[in-house]
Amino acid sequence: MPGEFLETETVVIGAGVVGLAIARALAKSGHDVIVLESGDRFGDGISSRNSEVIHAGIYYPEQSLKALLCVEGRQRLYEYCQSHKVDHRKCGKWIIAASDSQARKLEDIQAAAARNGVKLAMHDADAVTRQVPQVQARAGLWSPETGIIDSHGLMLSLLGELQDAGGQLVLRSPVVAAESVAGHHLLRVAGDNPLTLKTTQVINAAGLGAVPLAKTWAGLSDHHKPRQWFARGVYFSYSGRHPFNTLIYPVPEPGGLGVHLTLDLAGQARFGPDVEWIEQEDYTVNTNRLEAFVKGIRQWWPSLDPSRLQPAYAGIRPKLCGPDGGFADFRIDGPEDHGVPGLVNLFGIESPGLTSCLAIADLVKKKLV
Secondary structure: OOOOEEEEEEEEEOOOHHHHHHHHHHHHOOOOEEEEOOOOOOOOOHHHOOOOEEOOOOOOOOOOHHHHHHHHHHHHHHHHHHHHOOOEEOOOEEEEEOOHHHHHHHHHHHHHHHHOOOOOEEEEHHHHHHHOOOOOOOEEEEEOOOEEEOHHHHHHHHHHHHHHOOOEEEOOOOEEEEEEEOOEEEEEEOOOOOEEEEEEEEEEOOHHHHHHHHHOOEOOOHHHOOOOEEEEEEEEEEOOOOOOOOEEEEOOEOOEOOOEEEEOOOOOEEEEOOOEEEOOOOOOOOHHHHHHHHHHHHOOOOOOOHHHEEEEEEEEEEEOOOOOOOOOOOEEEOHHHHOOOOEEEEEOOOOOHHHHHHHHHHHHHHHHO
16 A cells, blocks of 8 residues: 555554444553544444443344343443443333234243343233333333443543543544555555554454445455445434333344334433335435334334324444344454454444443454454
């Protein structure tokens, strides 16, 4: 790569919650860390477009990375929030069965959660009604470990610790080409001050851009460059008062967890995300999807007032399998996987990435040793 070189030890590509958590962990371990972010602000991609839920670790196959990192990360995240004064609330959630067939699926969910070390309490229709009177259900699972978090506050705290440990965040600095050769990495950085960085360690935590960057990475085998799909999910906010102080989830659907009710820390309700497979990055909230939202929500909340649903925002899940592909785990590919020293690629970091961020950071650190 032509041009002036700047040498450094460790580069993290992407300043979302996972990239910042990784950079913080490495900087606190004594690494000289630079975080490169293509956008104008940190956390402006996937990390700013999710439901801000701290997940318990319920739905993922036993011993998968998603299961292991979510369960470990959830506990660590609660401890971090308490010690660093990050706003959060362990509000719990109900998984609601609106029909007899869905009620039978609750037993499978409870068993899967137990294999991951997560205890859920099964309740019949009367018990659910006593706890959440406006919810109509045949049965429900109660998850006491689920919560909500101020994701921006979390990222701000992680960034502060990174900078206190000597790390740097550089905005408007997209990595447009990369090459690994002879034990180091060359990163061509565009933006306000184009340059080439030479580094001994690089972590590709670029979210939706992680796979496209890897596709053009010289020195990385094609076998370690996966395909990616985009699953867009839109959210609708609910204006005014509502009767809920906990999260409400339906039985999961292919590609996601169904249109569910989440709360922000101010108590405002929002519904989503749904699942819509798209070809390219597009955050349009299609109001035509409102009808499906109303139909889904009314299965368990008949008194919903549709006129109070307003388009909010959309997020995109970076999927490693398409609509018919089933479960796809996180891919955190280190040198032992692809054979390139000092390189870690993070692919398919969707939910529960926020919950798992501190555990993911430790795993990346171990892979670099």
